[in-house]
Amino acid sequence: MSAIAFPIPDAGILARRDLIIEGLARLLPPECLVTSEDERRAFETDAFTAYRRMPMAVCLPRNTAEVSAVLSFCHDHGVPVIPRGAGTSLCGGAIPQEDAVVIGVSKMNRILEIDYPNRLARVEPGVTNLAITNAVTADGFFYAPDPSSQLACTIGGNIGMNSGGAHCLKYGVTTNNILGVTLVLMDGTVVEIGGEAMDAPGYDLLGLVCGSEGQLGIMTEATVRILRAAEGARPVLFGFETSKQAGEAVAAIIGAGIVPVAMEFMDKPAIDICEAFAHAGYPMDVDALLIIEVEGSDAEMDAMLGRIVEIAKMHGVKTVKESKSAIETAAIWKGRKSAFGATGRIADYICMDGTIPTGQLPFVLKRIDEIVKGYGLRVANVFHAGDGNLHPLILYNCNDPVEAQKAEDAGNDILKLCVEVGGCLTGEHGVGIEKRDLMTHQFNEVDLHQQMKIRAAFDPGWLMNPAKVFPLEGRLPVEDGALNGKAA
Amino acid sequence: MTLTGMHQPTDETAAAELVRQAKAEGIPIRVAGGGTRGGVGRPAQAGVTVSTAKLRGITLYEPSEMVIGAWAGTPLAEIEATLDAKGQMLAFEPADFRLLYGTNGSPTIGAVAAGNIAGPRRIWAGGCRDSLIGVRFVNGSGELVKSGGRVMKNVTGLDLVKLQAGAWGTLGLLTEVIFKVVPKPDTVATLVLAGLDDPRAIRAMADAITSPFEITGAAHLPDGVGGEGARTYLRIEGFPDSIAYRTDALGKLLAQYGALSRLGDAVGASVWSAIRDAAPLAEPRDQVIWRLSVKPSEAPAAIAAITACRAARAFYDWGGGLIWLATAADGDAGASMIRKAAKAARGYATLLRAPDTLRAVVPVFEPEAPAVAALTKRIKASVDPAGLFNPGLMHAGV
Known part of the structure; x- marks a missing residue:
């Protein structure tokens, strides 16, 4: 495989490994510090499994104070850190490097407060995405962003990557559903950003932190928006002879002023793979499938579906199949959400x-x-x-x-x-x-330099998740004057 | 030649050139759009004004992709008319401050983005920053920078789009902005409950917002603010059948708060534009206007604490999350006490309207905790190292 480059491990840091681990051991109890090779192996990659690097050590702090102490220590000793949620990143966002310490948030996994009148929940970063929704489902609420990995992925990782999901057409992505975070900077400083109000004063640091891929700080608490669920939701399957027809139907539906809660597309190979896995009742005689979900009362869903079916017919829809039960609905979404896993079987x-x-x-x-x-x-x-x-x-x-x-x-x-x-x-x-x-294909040098300068406002020494996001070549000098990003 | 007076670049290359010249000469820049919100912020010390007034025109509009882009100086009215012709709108209902400030001119889309200006639909559709998906701007080195783009799902690189929303032009001169948009609802219904005191009104609004009936506006005007008798307004949107069903369901849900009646469409629309623009507090003009963003359930206690100390009139939007408050301009215009009340309500306060003399001495934007203030300064320096753009508008030294 053509190698994606990692920075050359810093020999000076590697040589000090024992001292660094001793220092960390003074900050954390033994059960929060992973140093043996066997146990560290669990952290050497994420869901982008083609690459792996063994970290020096893994810290699993239990609270803001411990995160701050560990970061401050690593900062003072010039040790890179790799923040980690559940390790479900598909882009290698949590893959370590040999001279780095992984800081996992898995022990900070409590839901601290649920506040329905104000539509918010305060949670620790290691809580899984689905656990938030599960905690409020019985009362008719949910947390909107729903990445396919929601059973495993953490809210900390979601904020780091600004995760989306199938339902963001209506409800937005992570950045639209977070009200505040407690962020620990690389030097150990604890910063409160946003809070329980709908707006935060000053620069939109929350917007900057969402999707910053663990380069600005480690989040130790989040206030998330929870929403009241619709009275009902119904996915409907629309099968088309060609992908072109399905694509045109999507444009026509939106053009008609209808925004369903989700519109998911699968082509023939994906239909075959997912149906074999989930037995969702997907039509097998079409080349393209749309799963369109509508919400509301039964009458409201009927009315909206009526309009969607009409448009789909104008674009030659071959099969229309409505979910008739909660079990069918679950199967339809199971097929879609396990598309990656099901593909992995073949x-x-x-x-x-x-x-x-x-x-x-x-x-x-x-x-x-x-x-x-x-x-x-x-x-x-x-x-x-x-x-x-x-x-x-x-x-x-x-x-x-x-x-x-x-x-x-x-x-x-x-x-x-x-x-x-x-x-x-x-x-x-x-x-x-x-x-x-590939970043240079989307951004020119000026764009990337501006992003890097803002990044450096949070982490001047480029110690946080340093090998990610920005091409190793062409980086700005770090504060100590050494050029960052020498490629291995 | 020294830069002075007002400049109106006609394209972004000229805008960037102006900034480079200002930088070379060390002349601070006041950034202006339509000039309707010039009263926002601390009085800025600037040697030259750069207006986006001639940087106008829609750059992109794809109704079927629900996206519109425009040069920053494009009048908001032009954006709204263009969207309206295709049955679409901006999701966040931007406020118009002309009444509040007594200004003329035409609000621009760039200033809406720079000020992160959202109206009552905030509770349902998010703020301006949630709809803003792409920007181009000139940074303090006179370089053109882009972030985001025209697609609504984009996590490529740091999100400088959000950073620009609410920076009030202190992080560069916005040249182009791109928004995602939404279909205009078929029908809009305004429902009203009469005679509730503030705490009950906040509870009624919370009950409505936490129902499945998709409330897109929830505001409470106490007795004497913009009319006689207390009025609690709720707004729902959708197809006619759905409106009828939801009105009925909400009436049952909120029965304990009294009868829920529906306003005529025209009256309802004027109610929401008045709430959006803080019209009930625009007069008398010698009073200052505070804007408080708080935890909704804490809003009545905040108002009670404030009015126990000084005379003030206030109303609630965003189900209580947003408080508009008018009070006399004497002393610090209540700043320390109002900020204390806002903080106790888990929020903060902005002095949105006040005489220049007052805004020069009372912090207009909420003073920041030291760690946040340090980040603010470093971010400002990373975009605008010479401190050219709207110096001191948000905070002294930023």
């Missing part, structure tokens, strides 16, 4: 995450097919059609280095295509290491 895959203007859907789908075929590979497409966030899954055999290289090249070509048609490299997974070296 082949290795890399998952792309570019976003495109939805008007470009038919053209981009055709080009993706051509690109992947050009490399002699197969692709399955599952994505959020309403907002143009694509997830082409490029299938390959990871034990074949030549094929692996082809898959990576095809992925890069697809992401460049997304940028060329007016979109972006990543809609919800993040840049991490995976797309780091």
Whole structure:
């Protein structure tokens, strides 16, 4: 596999490993410090498994004070740190480096407060996305962003990556659903950002922190918005003969002033894979499937679906299948949300995450097919059609280095295509290491330098998750004068 | 030639050139749009004004993608008319401050973004910053920087878009802004409960907002503020059948608070624009206007604490989360006491309207905790190292 570069481990830091671990051991109880090779191995990669690096040590602090103490120590000793939620990042956002300490938030996993009248919950960063919703479901509430990994992924990771999900067409992504965070900076300073009001004063630091990929600080508490769930929700399956028809139907639905809560697209390979796994009752005789979900009372859902069906018919829909029960609804969403996992059963895959203007859907789908075929590979497409966030899954055999290289090249070509048609490299997974070296396709030097200068306002020494997001070449000098990002 | 007076660049290259010249000459810049919100912030010391008035025009509009982009000086009215023609609108209902400040001119879309200006729909649709998805701006080195773009899901790199929303032009000159937009609702209904005291009104609004009926506006005007008798307004939007169903359901849900009646459409629309623009407090003009953002359930206690100390008139938007308050301009205009009450209500206060002399001595924006203030200064320096843009408008030295 063509290597994504990591910085050369700092020999000086490696040589001081024992001293560093001794220092950390003074700050944390033994059960919060992982040093043995066997146990550290669990932290050497994330869901971007093609790359791995063994960290020096793993800290699992239990509260803000411990996070602050560990960060302050690492800051004073010039040790890079890698923040980690559940390690479900698809872009390598949580992959360590040999001279770094991983700081995991898994022991900070309590829900601290649920406040229905003010529609908020205060939670620790290691709480899983789904645990927040589960804690308020019985009272009719939910936490809106719903990444496919929501059973495992943490709210800390969600904020770090500004995670999305299938329902953000109506409810927005993480940044639209967070009110405040407690953030610990690299030097150990604790900063309260936002809070329980709908607006925060001053610069929108919360907006900056969301999606900063663990480069600005470690979040130790979050205040999230919770919303009252609709009276009911119903997904409906629309099967089309061609992807083009499905894409046009999506544009027509939005053009008609209808914004369903979700509009998910699957092509034929994805339908086959997901149906075999979830037995969701997806139609097998079509080339493209839309899962469109509407919400409201029964009468409201009927009315909205009536209009959607009418539009779908104008675009040649072949099959319309409504969920008739909660069990069917669950199966429909299980199929969609396990698309990545189900694909993993039949082949290795890399998952792309570019976003495109939805008007470009038919053209981009055709080009993706051509690109992947050009490399002699197969692709399955599952994505959020309403907002143009694509997830082409490029299938390959990871034990074949030549094929692996082809898959990576095809992925890069697809992401460049997304940028060329007016979109972006990543809609919800993040840049991490995976797309780091493609950043120059979306941003020019001035754009990247401005981002790096703002990053340095939080972490002047570039110690936080330093190998991510920004290409290693062309980085700005760090504060101590040494050039950051010498590639290995 | 020394830069002075007012400059109106006609494209972003010229805007960047102006900034480079100002930087070379060490001349601070006052950034202006339509000039309707010039009363916001601390009186800024600037040698030259750069107006976006001639940087105008829609750069992108794709109704089926629900996205619009425009040069920063484009009048808001032009944006709204363009969207309206295709049955769409900005989701966050931007406020118009002309009545509050007694200004003329035409509000610009760039200033809406820079001020993060949202109206009553904030509780349902998010703030301006939630709809803003792309910006281009000139930084303090005279470089053109872009962040975000035209697609609504984008996590590529640091989100400088959000950072610009609410920075009031202190982090550069916005040249282009891109928003996601939403379909205009088929029908809008304004429902009203009469005669509730503040605490009960806040509870009624919370009950409504935490129902499944998608409340897009929730405001309470106490007796004597903008009319006789206390009025608690709720707004729902949707297809006619859905409105009928939800009105009925809300009436049952809120029965303990009295009868829920529906206003005529035109009256309802004027109620929401008045609330949006803080119209009930615009007069008398010699009073200052505070804007408090608080935890909704704590809002009545905040008002009670304030009015126990000094005469003030106030009303609530955002289900209590936003308080508009008018009081006399004497002394510090209540600053220390109002800020204490806002803090106790888990929020903060902004002195939105006051004479220049007062805004020069009373912090207009909420003073920041030391750690946040340090970050603010470092961020400002990373974008605008020479401190050219609207110096001191938000905080002294920023």
